Amino acid sequence: MQEFKIEGEYIQLIQLLKALNWVEHGAMAQWVVAEGYVKYNGQVDYRKRLKLKPGDVVEFDGMEVKLV
Secondary structure, X not given: OEEEOXXXXXXXXXXXXXXXXXXXXXXXXXXXHHOOOEEEOOEEOOOOOOXXXXXXXXXXXXXXXXXX
């Protein structure tokens, strides 16, 4: 599992997917979230603008990241 250090209080889910280069662009980030391909703390979550904070874990396409 990799770690990702956020700047500030939180990062939105679609911004995280783009920052990690897990998706090519914002539209793709929105699509994978809307289709249920992304897990947030072990559960599928459909909120594109979900505010992720340190300690949260995001999974997508066999990859996992913990926010610090």
